[in-house]
Each structure stands twice: as C-alpha cells, then as structure tokens.
Amino acid sequence: MATLFSIFESTPGDVLREALKTSNGELDQAIPWILSHNSSSVQDVDSNPNTLPTSKSTPFSSSLSTPARKKQKLIQPRLSAFMPTPSSLSVFKPGISPASSHQHNSSSSTNNNNSVDAPSSSNETTFPSLPSLNDRLRWKEPPLTFDPTATSIDSTTPSSSTPAVKLKPPKPLILYSPEDVAKHCPCTLIFNVLDKDLANRLLKSMLIDSETWNRNRWWLFERMVESPHKTSYFAERDDDMEEVAGWTYNGKKQDPPRRFLPEMEEAKLVVRRIVNELRKERDIHPYEVQGDWNCNVAAVNHYAHSKESVGFHADKLTYLGPRPTIGSLTLGVTRFFRIRKVIPDATHPDTAGQLISIALPHNSLCIMWPPMQEEWKHEVPPQPTVTPHPISGTARINITFRLRREGFSPQETPVCKCGVAMVLRCVFKNKANYGRYFYMCYAAGSKMGQTCGQFSWVDMEQKLGLLSPPGAGGSDAGTDDQGTVSKNVQREEQQQEISATNDFINTTTESEGRSSKHPRSPNQDQLLEQVDNNQESDLNLTEELQEDDTALLEQQWEAIEEADDPTSE
Ligand SMILES: O=C(O)CCC(=O)C(=O)O
Numbered sequence: 260m261a262t263l264f265s266i267f268e269s270t271p272g273d274v275l276r277e278a279l280k281t282s283n284g285e286l287d288q289a290i291p292w293i294l295s296h297n298s299s300s301v302q303d304v305d306s307n308p309n310t311l312p313t314s315k316s317t318p319f320s321s322s323l324s325t326p327a328r329k330k331q332k333l334i335q336p337r338l339s340a341f342m343p344t345p346s347s348l349s350v351f352k353p354g355i356s357p358a359s360s361h362q363h364n365s366s367s368s369t370n371n372n373n374s375v376d377a378p379s380s381s382n383e384t385t386f387p388s389l390p391s392l393n394d395r396l397r398w399k400e401p402p403l404t405f406d407p408t409a410t411s412i413d414s415t416t417p418s419s420s421t422p423a424v425k426l427k428p429p430k431p432l433i434l435y436s437p438e439d440v441a442k443h444c445p446c447t448l449i450f451n452v453l454d455k456d457l458a459n460r461l462l463k464s465m466l467i468d469s470e471t472w473n474r475n476r477w478w479l480f481e482r483m484v485e486s487p488h489k490t491s492y493f494a495e496r497d498d499d500m501e502e503v504a505g506w507t508y509n510g511k512k513q514d515p516p517r518r519f520l521p522e523m524e525e526a527k528l529v530v531r532r533i534v535n536e537l538r539k540e541r542d543i544h545p546y547e548v549q550g551d552w553n554c555n556v557a558a559v560n561h562y563a564h565s566k567e568s569v570g571f572h573a574d575k576l577t578y579l580g581p582r583p584t585i586g587s588l589t590l591g592v593t594r595f596f597r598i599r600k601v602i603p604d605a606t607h608p609d610t611a612g613q614l615i616s617i618a619l620p621h622n623s624l625c626i627m628w629p630p631m632q633e634e635w636k637h638e639v640p641p642q643p644t645v646t647p648h649p650i651s652g653t654a655r656i657n658i659t660f661r662l663r664r665e666g667f668s669p670q671e672t673p674v675c676k677c678g679v680a681m682v683l684r685c686v687f688k689n690k691a692n693y694g695r696y697f698y699m700c701y702a703a704g705s706k707m708g709q710t711c712g713q714f715s716w717v718d719m720e721q722k723l724g725l726l727s728p729p730g731a732g733g734s735d736a737g738t739d740d741q742g743t744v745s746k747n748v749q750r751e752e753q754q755q756e757i758s759a760t761n762d763f764i765n766t767t768t769e770s771e772g773r774s775s776k777h778p779r780s781p782n783q784d785q786l787l788e789q790v791d792n793n794q795e796s797d798l799n800l801t802e803e804l805q806e807d808d809t810a811l812l813e814q815q816w817e818a819i820e821e822a823d824d825p826t827s828e
C-alpha cells in the first residue's frame with residue numbers, strides 16, 4: 260500500500276512546493292504531478308547499476324519502461340497514487356552504522372567473567388543482493404544465504420559460497436561482554452556502574468516504592484489485559500512534571516509522575532557523567548540533542564519474577580525527539596534484554612531480524628545510543644528461571660534515564676501512521692501546531708493509516724524550505740535523516756528555497772499563542788499562520804477530498820491513536 264512518505268521523502272522541497280502550488284493544494288492532483296515529475300529521477304535510479312533491485316512481481320517493476328510506468332501510475336485509484344516508487348529506495352540509505360558510531364568501553368569489560376569470546380570471522384565478504392523493495396517494506400525474513408547452524412558469534416556474516424536455500428533461522432546471539440555488545444548493536448554495557456552501596460540502597464528504595472507502581476492496562480478483544488510488569492514515571496522538574504502528567508498510555512491518562520527519589524538523583528549524576536563522557540567520542544547526529552545530555556525523566560519497571568516481561572517495542576519518541584540516548588540501569592536479578600534490528604542495513608540486509616540477547620546483571624548500565632530507538636526494537640522476555648538476588652529475590656528493577664527534550668511532546672510531534680494522513684492533517688487541515696520534526700512511517704501496511712512500524716524523522720523546515728538564512732538563528736543546518744548533506748550545499752539550497760517559499764506564502768501576520776516551544780524561522784510561522792487562519796479555501800481542498808479521503812483518514816487517525824501498540828513505552 261501507499262507510502263506517501265517515500266514520495267514525500269524522495270521529492271525535493273522545491274518540487275513539493277511547486278506541486279502544492281500547481282495543484283492549489285489538491286493532494287490527489289499534487290501527488291501524480293510529483294510522480295510524473297519524479298519519473299526522470301526514477302529512470303536515473305533504474306539505470307544506476309548500484310541501486311537496489313526491485314521485485315519483478317510488484318506493480319512497480321523496474322522492467323516497465325518509464326512511459327509504461329507513468330501510465331500505470333495514472334490509472335491507479337487516487338490513493339494508490341501513493342505507492343512506492345523505485346526512488347523511494349533512498350529511504351534505505353544506511354544510518355550512522357552502529358559499528359562506526361559507537362565506541363567500545365573497554366575499561367568496563369574487566370569485570371566480566373562470563374564473556375563469550377567469539378571467534379572473529381570478519382573476513383571481507385561480498386553481501387548478497389538486497390531483497391526486493393516489497394519484501395523489505397513488509398519485513399519478510401530475507402532469504403538465508405549462509406550457514407545458520409554456525410555457532411560463531413559472528414554468524415550474521417554470510418558466506419557467499421553457500422547456496423540460497425530455505426534453512427532454519429540463525430540462532431540468537433547471546434552476549435555477555437561489553438566488547439561483544441559494542442560490536443553487535445548501538446549499545447554500551449557497563450558493569451558495576453554505581454558504587455556498590457548506592458546500588459543496594461537504590462534497589463531497596465525502589466523495591467519499596469514499586470509497591471505503589473501500576474500495571475499498564477488496555478482493552479484487547481473486549482477483554483481488559485494488563486502489562487506483565489509494573490511501571491512508573493519520575494520527572495526532575497516542574498514543567499516536565501506537568502508535561503509528563505499529560506502523558507497517556509493507549510489513550511488513557513497515566514498517574515502523574517513523581518520527583519526522583521534521593522537515591523535516583525545520586526544515580527542520575529553518575530549516569531549523566533558517563534553518558535556525556537562517552538558522547539565526546541561519538542559522532543553526534545544533527546537531529547540529536549546537541550551539547551550535554553541530561554536525564555530529566557525516568558521510566559521505571561518492576562519485574563517480580565522470571566515470567567514477568569515487556570514485549571518488543573521501541574520507546575516513544577514524541578517526547579524524546581529524534582535519535583535519543585537512554586541509560587537503562589538494572590538492579591536485582593540478571594535478566595536478558597533482547598533486541599533485534601528492524602530496519603535493514605543496506606550493506607547488511609540479513610542482519611535485520613537477528614535476535615540478540617544481552618545479559619544485564621545487577622548494577623549494570625546499558626546505554627542505548629541512536630539509532631537504537633529508530634532502527635531496533637527491544638524487549639525483556641519471560642525466562643524459565645532466574646538466579647535469586649540477595650536483596651530482591653526474583654525481582655528485577657529497571658530505571659531508564661531519559662532526556663525529555665524541550666519542545667517535544669505527543670501534541671507537538673505527530674507520529675505519522677501513513678504519510679497521507681500526516682500531510683492532510685498537518686499541512687491542509689489546520690493542524691499545524693507542531694514542532695519542526697515529523698516522525699513519519701514508510702506506510703507499507705495494506706490499509707491506509709496502518710503503520711509499518713518503520714519510522715524516519717523528517718525535518719519539515721528543511722523539507723518545505725523554511726529554514727532561516729545562515730546566522731539568523733532558529734534552525735540547525737539542514738540534513739536528511741542520515742545527516743549526509745553537507746552544510747554548505749544545504750545553505751545554498753536554503754537560500755534558494757526561502758525565496759521560492761516567499762512566493763508561495765503571501766501572508767505576513769504575526770503568529771501568537773502557539774503551543775510549540777520550537778524555535779521557528781519567520782517563514783515557517785508565516786506558513787503556519789496561513790493554515791491557522793483557516794485558509795483552507797485558499798489551499799482549495801476539493802469537497803470531494805474533504806468528504807471522502809480526509810474524513811476516512813481522520814477516522815483512521817483517531818482509531819490508530821486509540822489503539823496504539825500496547826507494548827510501546
Ligand atoms: O527493563 C528493561 O530493561 C527495559 C525496559 C524498557 O524497555 C522500557 O522501560 O521502555
């Protein structure tokens with residue numbers, strides 16, 4: 260199904276604006292316009308031997324000539340115009356790869372007695388060609404082209420000599436040492452992170468406090484179900500308290516968060532110092548928080564025994580913002596923290612889906628670096644048994660120290676469930692009270708409004724050419740989600756886009772009373788003001804579009820917001 264995201268993401272801002280202008284804001288006319296405009300770049304993609312193959316069986320087959328493909332697009336029903344094009348392959352540009360973007364913490368490895376010392380088999384191998392676009396969007400397991408029975412910890416490395424046959428999936432990797440963790444995922448594991456006495460005091464006070472924590476509840480098929488662990492929230496400052504008090508979980512209001520306990524404050528200082536030290540050695544993505552990282556909120560979990568768990572999820576990014584860092588402290592019994600990459604890496608497609616289990620013992624800190632939340636999911640699965648801890652018995656306490664970033668909240672950062680809904684809602688439908696970043700999905704679901712679970716951040720200022728001139732403040736230099744665009748090139752584009760934008764936007768009214776705390780460029784305010792002023796008629800949405808698609812999308816949007824992923828934190 261549709262992925263307006265892919266169209267949107269792969270369309271330059273000037274083309275997008277031109278399309279909106281030409282079609283007078285009529286989305287169903289704008290999109291075919293964009294597609295036909297894009298067809299030349301589609302051809303470029305097709306003819307490039309380095310680009311990814313597309314599925315022969317999909318309607319987007321690269322075997323179609325451009326005119327034939329164009330014709331095919333034109334005969335699609337209106338909403339099918341948002342189908343993926345080969346140019347959408349650009350969304351699979353690899354991010355900052357874990358291997359290059361995180362550092363080993365070798366000093367912390369000395370405490371580890373259980374480490375599996377993996378035989379290294381990092382021979383340079385040619386990786387098999389990527390699965391088709393459709394396969395990758397739908398997260399089918401890619402065909403196995405290597406020996407999955409290999410016991411090597413590096414069993415993710417395929418062997419080019421093994422024929423592609425259907426075999427059992429590879430065994431999960433079980434990692435015990437900080438070195439292995441650093442090698443296989445964007446996490447840093449640190450043992451004995453707190454002073455022993457502080458760790459024990461913190462565990463004791465959290466165990467007492469956890470008696471007041473709740474299980475999350477939601478309705479599933481007319482039955483009330485409860486999360487298989489207890490949870491609570493803490494916040495450091497008043498405005499975080501207020502903000503967090505408004506958090507909902509599955510559409511239901513949560514208990515307001517409380518202040519950090521004194522021992523949490525002590526632990527926070529340690530975690531903050533370590534994270535900031537390590538950040539000095541890391542590449543910081545332009546969308547990440549710049550400067551020092553802080554932990555001003557904490558989500559805490561209590562797992563009473565081995566069968567208590569949390570399912571696969573990524574942490575909600577609407578208040579954490581793009582590419583967050585999360586420090587996850589374990590107290591009490593050792594449990595396995597299981598992760599899997601859900602966005603395939605273009606150069607290592609068969610690493611997606613590989614299960615990795617990391618043993619987290621008492622007083623260990625697992626720092627989840629970007630792009631862990633965007634590209635991986637994590638869980639704490641039930642286990643047959645646990646080894647009791649002298650203080651907590653069979654219980655484990657987990658404290659996830661997080662930074663609630665200024666200007667981010669569920670109200671200000673729309674999570675797109677399909678690109679169409681996002682554009683209609685935010686640009687055309689007077690719902691522009693949002694911040695700068697949009698969290699868009701690739702919308703590969705078969706129904707409109709279904710998320711495929713794969714997200715990417717889009718800088719709307721950059722996309723719509725609303726960046727301030729250099730030095731005017733209010734905006735970072737633009738990059739795409741991968742941070743690959745050079746600042747100078749970007750600035751030149753910004754200048755051009757700003758003048759083009761001024762043609763498009765002809766209102767200059769000052770905006771007032773907007774809830775967003777994001778600094779905005781004057782041009783963005785102008786656009787938002789235009790939308791706020793209810794100038795939908797200027798944007799000329801057709802009656803048909805409003806009654807038909809828009810109503811449907813609005814309905815679906817509400818339904819999606821109600822029935823969000825229950826395991827999501
Ligand atoms: O208990 C853990 O280690 C993970 C908890 C978690 O994923 C969360 O709170 O979001």
Ligand SMILES: [Fe+2]
Nearest residue numbers: 573574637828
């Ligand atoms: Fe989580």
